[in-house]
Amino acid sequence: MAPGWQEIASLHVEQITGYVRETLSTGLVYLKSELGIDLGLNPDLCAPWLLLLSAWGGLVLILILWVSVCRGLSKRLSGTETGADNTGPAQTVKKADEPRRRNRKKNAEKVCFRGDSSQ
Numbered sequence: 001m002a003p004g005w006q007e008i009a010s011l012h013v014e015q016i017t018g019y020v021r022e023t024l025s026t027g028l029v030y031l032k033s034e035l036g037i038d039l040g041l042n043p044d045l046c047a048p049w050l051l052l053l054s055a056w057g058g059l060v061l062i063l064i065l066w067v068s069v070c071r072g073l074s075k076r077l078s079g080t081e082t083g084a085d086n087t088g089p090a091q092t093v094k095k096a097d098e099p100r101r102r103n104r105k106k107n108a109e110k111v112c113f114r115g116d117s118s119q
Contacts (some may be wrong), residue, residue, distance in 0.1 A: 024041070
């Protein structure tokens with residue numbers, strides 16, 4: 001009888017968990033031999049769902065970092081090509097229809113600052 005999809009999925013999960021356990025044990029050996037750090041973890045005692053969750057979390061973190069770096073580089077490159085800097089404050093655009101108001105004083109209302117009342 002042919003195996004069902006659940007059996008195939010469990011085989012794949014076991015295979016991926018084995019890879020993650022092997023990588024984790026290699027990393028722990030490297031930390032202990034090169035840096036002298038012993039974390040006290042035993043990959044054989046970790047639950048398979050915990051190993052898969054940590055592997056997926058690492059992949060998602062790497063993906064997020066990759067996207068942010070690519071986005072930052074594309075913004076930097078597009079900003080230098082156009083020569084425009086979009087970091088400044090937004091400028092308001094005045095309507096052409098709106099008449100300008102100017103405060104003009106009439107000659108009679110002007111004050112002479114020299115102290116001379118006659119001009």
